[in-house]
Amino acid sequence: MHNKPVTIAYPMAGDSLGGSHHSLRGLLEGLDPAHYKPVIILENPSGRLAEHFAAFEQCADPAPPQESFAVGREFSLSNFASTFSGLGRRAALLRQIDARIVHSNDGRTHATWALVAKRAGCKLLWHHRADPFAKGLRYLAPWVADQVVAVSRFSLSGMRPGKVAKEAQVVFSPFDIDVQADRKAMRQRLLTELDAPQNTIICGYFGSFIDRKRPLEFINAVAEMRKMQDRPVIGVMFGETTYPELETAMRARMNDPDVAGSVHMMGYRSPGVDWIAAVDLLLVTAVHEPLGRTLVEAMLVETPVIAADSGGNPEAILDGLGKLVIPDDARAMATIALDTLNDSDAAAAMTARARKSAKARFSEATHVARISQIYCNLSK
Numbered sequence: 001m002h003n004k005p006v007t008i009a010y011p012m013a014g015d016s017l018g019g020s021h022h023s024l025r026g027l028l029e030g031l032d033p034a035h036y037k038p039v040i041i042l043e044n045p046s047g048r049l050a051e052h053f054a055a056f057e058q059c060a061d062p063a064p065p066q067e068s069f070a071v072g073r074e075f076s077l078s079n080f081a082s083t084f085s086g087l088g089r090r091a092a093l094l095r096q097i098d099a100r101i102v103h104s105n106d107g108r109t110h111a112t113w114a115l116v117a118k119r120a121g122c123k124l125l126w127h128h129r130a131d132p133f134a135k136g137l138r139y140l141a142p143w144v145a146d147q148v149v150a151v152s153r154f155s156l157s158g159m160r161p162g163k164v165a166k167e168a169q170v171v172f173s174p175f176d177i178d179v180q181a182d183r184k185a186m187r188q189r190l191l192t193e194l195d196a197p198q199n200t201i202i203c204g205y206f207g208s209f210i211d212r213k214r215p216l217e218f219i220n221a222v223a224e225m226r227k228m229q230d231r232p233v234i235g236v237m238f239g240e241t242t243y244p245e246l247e248t249a250m251r252a253r254m255n256d257p258d259v260a261g262s263v264h265m266m267g268y269r270s271p272g273v274d275w276i277a278a279v280d281l282l283l284v285t286a287v288h289e290p291l292g293r294t295l296v297e298a299m300l301v302e303t304p305v306i307a308a309d310s311g312g313n314p315e316a317i318l319d320g321l322g323k324l325v326i327p328d329d330a331r332a333m334a335t336i337a338l339d340t341l342n343d344s345d346a347a348a349a350m351t352a353r354a355r356k357s358a359k360a361r362f363s364e365a366t367h368v369a370r371i372s373q374i375y376c377n378l379s380k
Contacts, residue, residue: 005037006379009099009122011061011090012040013108015047016240017268018208019173019293020105020129023367026174028056030368036375039097059097062089087116094120101125101378110136114144123378125149129173131212131288131311132158147374152291152312169374173293174367177359181277181301190278194264196234201225201341204279204303205237206272206294207286209246214285214308215239216246216253217330221283223258224334235263235283238275277301281337284308287327291316299358302351306337321354 010024028038040053043064050058063086094102094116102117103125104110110126114136117124126145128137132155141148142160148168150156159165190202203225205218215237222235241247254263269275272294276282282298284307291312298305305322307313317324323340325332340347 005033005035006101006375007037007039007097007099008101008103008375009094009097010038010040010103010105011109011113012042012049012053013106013112015042015044015049016208016242017048017052018106020127021049021052022293023129023173024105025053026176026364027368027371028053030174030364031372036372039099041093059093062086062093084115086112087119090116091120094122101375103127105129107134107136110140114140118144123147125374125378128155129290130155131290132156133288134158146378149371149374150290152315154312154315155290169370171367171370171374172362173291173296174364175293175296175300175358175362177300177363179273179297179300181274183277183301183303186274186278187280190236190275194234194236197232200232200234201281202279203233203235203281203283203337204276205235205239205283205285206276207239207292209237209239209241209250210243211246212286212288214287214328215250217285217328217333218283219250219253219259219263220330221285221333221337222263223256224331225337226258226262228334228338233262236266236275236279237263238266238269238272240268273297273301276303279303280341281306283333283337284313285328285333286313287311289313295322296358296362299351299354300362302355304340304347304351305354306333306340308333316358317354318357320350321357322350 038056040056040058041061042050042058043061045060099122102113102122104113105127107130114124123146124144126141126148128150138158138160142162142164145164148164149171151173153170156168203222207213209215222233225233276298282303282305284295287308287310289311295305295316305317307317307324308327309324310327323336325336
């Protein structure tokens, strides 16, 4: 380790705030400043991400795209080719700030900054938070990454054999395991806002509205629950619209007679964990999700989780910590959700186990220690 701190560059694509940004801030807050100096590189120096990382040194991307690449949409060959024009200016910036490591955190930054890191002579830590079918992980990372880290075993499963794949590591994302939330008070606050009766079953969806997360399937599950019993059922969807065409389909489904008035779009709210505590059930309809933050946050505040048996969900929801159901089967999810609510003693024991397990597996301290060791190895 050099006497001065090792500068690590964290390029950001777009200005949407997601789970990777919350995870990254937890890491940065835990890094030893005597050893590491983080620098955030932003496409939008005055946007939401600038505010989110306000405590850390920032600089502007010298070659921002005219239009940011869309979250959750496949990164095409033409998208990748469009990043070449800014390669020289971005590499010059890395040299200017004396960066020794580039830590990229999503598909857009991998594609935009991987070759830049190589040109600037930096080590590249490719932090894979997407599904294993991502082209970048399969075709680009084996050639340019010095280290690959993934949030789940599922996320790594598509890597091609080779040295980079052999040395890839799974490091769970960091969480504030001491988080506290008043479930009773938050539930009442939500009921009051929705003007709903006390006996309402509140089901929660948290995350961006993209196809992989299956927001339409969540609406369908709420509709199925309404058919199965007499208590009122409400679905609350916390998140932001990424694709107008999907929002149009969601709103059309919400106007159908079997759903009308029972599903509400709540927008983006922070801290999200307080609102996760407000719902009776977290319904995770997502498929091929690497490892959803909301599952772990729900476990930490003892909100029961009903999740699709897909992707990294089973790595968070171990046996006895929640319920896993057949993916894309709204009726199955509704049935298990109601069975869970109808056995309150078993549900309480399940959520207590889930909190204990999440605290043991997902601490910020563990995450920081693992990533710091990787930084140490890369900077030798």
